[in-house]
Amino acid sequence: MVPMNPFLYVAASSLLTHYVFNRREPTTPQPVLATIFAVPTLWSIILLPQFGSPLSAVLFSFLIYLFVLAFSIASYRLSPFHPLASFPGTPISKLTKWWGVWETYEGRHYLRVHELHKKYGPIVRVGPNELSIADVTAIPAVLGSGGLPKGHWYGSRQDLRASKNLQVLNGDAHANRRRLWNRGLSSDSIESYSDIIEIRAAQLIDCLERQPGKICLSSFFSRFAFDFLGDMAFGGGFDLLRDGDTKNFNGIVDNGVLVSNIISQVPWITSMIHWVPSWRIGALALRDLGYNTARKRLNHGSITKDLYYHLTDDGGLERQKPSVTDILSDGTLAIVAGTDTIKTTLAAIFYHLLLNPTSYQRLQDEVDRVFPNSEDPMDFRKLSEMEYLDACINETLRVMPSVPTNGSRRISRGYGPRTIAGSVIPEETEIFVSPYPLHRDPRYFSPEPESFLPERWLKSPSSVSPEFRQLGPYIHNTSAFIPFSYGPHNCVGRQLAYRQLRYVVCLMMRRFETQFAHGFCPRDWIEKACDRLVLSTDPLPVVLTPRTNSTRVNCGV
Numbered sequence: 001m002v003p004m005n006p007f008l009y010v011a012a013s014s015l016l017t018h019y020v021f022n023r024r025e026p027t028t029p030q031p032v033l034a035t036i037f038a039v040p041t042l043w044s045i046i047l048l049p050q051f052g053s054p055l056s057a058v059l060f061s062f063l064i065y066l067f068v069l070a071f072s073i074a075s076y077r078l079s080p081f082h083p084l085a086s087f088p089g090t091p092i093s094k095l096t097k098w099w100g101v102w103e104t105y106e107g108r109h110y111l112r113v114h115e116l117h118k119k120y121g122p123i124v125r126v127g128p129n130e131l132s133i134a135d136v137t138a139i140p141a142v143l144g145s146g147g148l149p150k151g152h153w154y155g156s157r158q159d160l161r162a163s164k165n166l167q168v169l170n171g172d173a174h175a176n177r178r179r180l181w182n183r184g185l186s187s188d189s190i191e192s193y194s195d196i197i198e199i200r201a202a203q204l205i206d207c208l209e210r211q212p213g214k215i216c217l218s219s220f221f222s223r224f225a226f227d228f229l230g231d232m233a234f235g236g237g238f239d240l241l242r243d244g245d246t247k248n249f250n251g252i253v254d255n256g257v258l259v260s261n262i263i264s265q266v267p268w269i270t271s272m273i274h275w276v277p278s279w280r281i282g283a284l285a286l287r288d289l290g291y292n293t294a295r296k297r298l299n300h301g302s303i304t305k306d307l308y309y310h311l312t313d314d315g316g317l318e319r320q321k322p323s324v325t326d327i328l329s330d331g332t333l334a335i336v337a338g339t340d341t342i343k344t345t346l347a348a349i350f351y352h353l354l355l356n357p358t359s360y361q362r363l364q365d366e367v368d369r370v371f372p373n374s375e376d377p378m379d380f381r382k383l384s385e386m387e388y389l390d391a392c393i394n395e396t397l398r399v400m401p402s403v404p405t406n407g408s409r410r411i412s413r414g415y416g417p418r419t420i421a422g423s424v425i426p427e428e429t430e431i432f433v434s435p436y437p438l439h440r441d442p443r444y445f446s447p448e449p450e451s452f453l454p455e456r457w458l459k460s461p462s463s464v465s466p467e468f469r470q471l472g473p474y475i476h477n478t479s480a481f482i483p484f485s486y487g488p489h490n491c492v493g494r495q496l497a498y499r500q501l502r503y504v505v506c507l508m509m510r511r512f513e514t515q516f517a518h519g520f521c522p523r524d525w526i527e528k529a530c531d532r533l534v535l536s537t538d539p540l541p542v543v544l545t546p547r548t549n550s551t552r553v554n555c556g557v
């Protein structure tokens with residue numbers, strides 16, 4: 001029998017669709033698209049006798065169905081009945097994740113989330129089913145061992161047609177792969193990569209000495225990072241300092257990570273990446289760069305004990321050899337994780353030092369004191385004892401962590417609610433614990449948490465200036481300092497990163513006086529830093545002047 005009131009029937013099927021999707025949240029677009037196409041199509045056939053014209057029946061069914069579905073979803077998400085209703089946030093963030101897509105596209109997502117925390121406090125609803133928590137107690141509870149498994153955010157980091165890389169794995173599979181990475185980045189392995197740091201850093205200085213006038217410092221840091229990573233992980237192969245970025249490796253990484261970062265806001269569309277040509281090209285180019293580089297390395301076999309020597313278990317320490325497809329998928333991760341982070345951090349260190357001449361001078365003095373003879377080799381042990389150098393590096397990673405957001409964790413269905421940072425959080429909630437808002441929280445870093453003040457890291461009271469003490473009460477909670485994340489999924493390259501950063505910064509300070517280039521606007525540079533998982537910055541134009549013995553004396557040695 002034809003229904004008396006077609007509106008009610010179509011509307012009821014919309015509400016039923018919402019109920020079903022709410023109970024069994026789809027993780028791929030296919031069931032969503034199939035349902036919202038199939039249900040109104042069916043109604044238009046049933047209602048055809050009532051409307052006479054097929055066009056009117058189709059229009060009516062689709063309009064009513066989609067309108068009621070959208071209305072129902074929106075009302076539920078904004079209603080007091082939603083499981084996350086008690087958590088503050090803007091109406092738009094409660095309503096949809098598409099605001100996050102836009103902000104991510106613009107690269108401002110990390111700044112918006114920080115603003116939301118400043119306005120609403122430590123727990124903020126940043127999506128219909130997502131919270132951002134900026135509270136130190138959430139770090140072990142969410143990211144620590146015994147914390148939560150990775151959330152849907154990580155799904156978008158995965159090429160669906162390939163093996164999972166280390167970053168997206170969970171549980172035992174992650175622990176097994178991580179063991180290989182741990183060996184490749186253990187203290188002994190890092191010791192063996194020190195020669196590569198020295199050679200590539202010397203080549204960087206050589207290149208810079210040959211550049212007259214204004215140069216883009218970040219571009220040279222990027223070349224250094226690529227060349228070092230290529231030698232350390234794949235036994236060589238990039239040589240950007242020698243040839244320039246002729247194959248556009250930087251562009252490939254930038255485009256590839258932009259795509260996955262946008263998709264990570266709405267991970268259920270990951271499989272649609274292949275429907276949008278520019279996304280597909282960007283993602284595939286990055287995947288191919290990682291695959292081909294790793295494949296070439298595997299074909300050559302292990303000549304030195306590089307990272308891939310350990311990832312392929314050429315030392316024969318595992319009961320079962322890792323599979324080739326798994327090893328290949330880690331190639332892209334190695335490139336993205338080990339190049340952009342170093343480039344951005346080096347550029348950010350110089351940016352902050354140049355903006356703060358007192359800090360620059362104090363670091364210069366320390367460098368000249370520890371290495372008084374400009375030709376002496378730099379001993380890595382001495383570098384790790386340079387308190388002010390580490391203070392500058394840590395302060396940069398605090399105010400401008402090169403990974404400002406981190407991936408999400410999730411309370412899985414069936415595991416019940418969890419109490420985190422004093423609040424009961426229902427299951428099926430995605431949770432972000434991000435460095436950026438934590439590092440700028442006055443409860444953890446004071447005085448002036450938003451300012452670059454390396455002195456806050458100095459341990460002995462005698463090294464802290466009276467000016468610093470006058471700024472206000474001192475709070476320094478390093479438990480809230482997580483630029484390398486925390487727990488079993490933290491950065492496996494942390495120690496290697498410090499080694500590179502210390503060496504390059506110190507060598508640059510020994511060899512050059514650095515100034516911002518004429519006309520450079522520091523404010524624009526920092527405001528344009530975009531979150532692409534790793535912060536992506538504009539070029540950093542500077543002028544370098546080689547230091548002579550007389551300038552060293554003038555600098556207080």
Ligand code: HEM
Pocket residue numbers: 166167168178181333334337338339341342345401402403406407483484485488489490491492493494496497
């Ligand atoms: C300043 C430099 C660096 C910073 C700030 C940094 C930061 C991070 C962060 C925050 C994560 C966790 C990302 C997530 O939420 O999943 C991570 C993971 C990772 N990083 Fe780094 N990183 C740096 C340098 C490096 C270097 C030099 C390597 C060497 C190749 C490296 C390799 C990795 C790998 C393989 C992972 C994945 C670990 C896992 O999932 O178990 N990183 N890094």
